[in-house]
Amino acid sequence: RKEVEQDPGPFNVPEGATVAFNCTYSNSASQSFFWYRQDCRKEPKLLMSVYSSGNEDGRFTAQLNRASQYISLLIRDSKLSDSATYLCVVNPPGSSASKIIFGSGTRLSIRP
């Protein structure tokens, strides 16, 4: 089983819609969780960390469910510029605080 699993998509939604992605991780002892965004042929960039209590950054809301070992990302009022691949990222236990493992990513396409 992969350490981090995501639905590859693609998700194709109209501008203004709300869209949500889920991600599951295999190791229950994982400590830190993140969402990264990657545009086509570019490097990934940190979108936001995911905290146990859930957290929000503008139109983006991230949640963590440790019991079910999944992480979610909700995007409200989606913009054309939100089109990208969203990568679920986990810091595996037993590794340095810096080491991270990427999911395969979920492709999102926002249409006008």
Added chain:
Amino acid sequence: GAVVSQHPSWVICKSGTSVKIECRSLDFQATTMFWYRQFPKQSLMLMATSNEGSKATYEQGVEKDKFLINHASLTLSTLTVTSAHPEDSSFYICSAVGLAGPFREGNEQFFGPGTRLTVL
């Protein structure tokens, strides 16, 4: 702040040649650099962790003699793909973690723009 550069941004080479990719942290000192590889429509796969002044730690399945990593200073790490073959064609991305700086999160990794390697 927190800029990471890579050079070259793309390279095309013949099978059997060696290719060196540089990763530099431009405005901070990087205690640790990571090297990833990404095949088309796949995710980033961690290849190795590079700490300044010590040997790199390679992930399972990554050949250390084929992918030579040198981290000679706090701002530079290099990855050399030796005797490259067409199956090594990929997008190679480095990232760096700093001693201190304007990081939003502790131990946040900053990624270079990547190097696209094509082996003919």
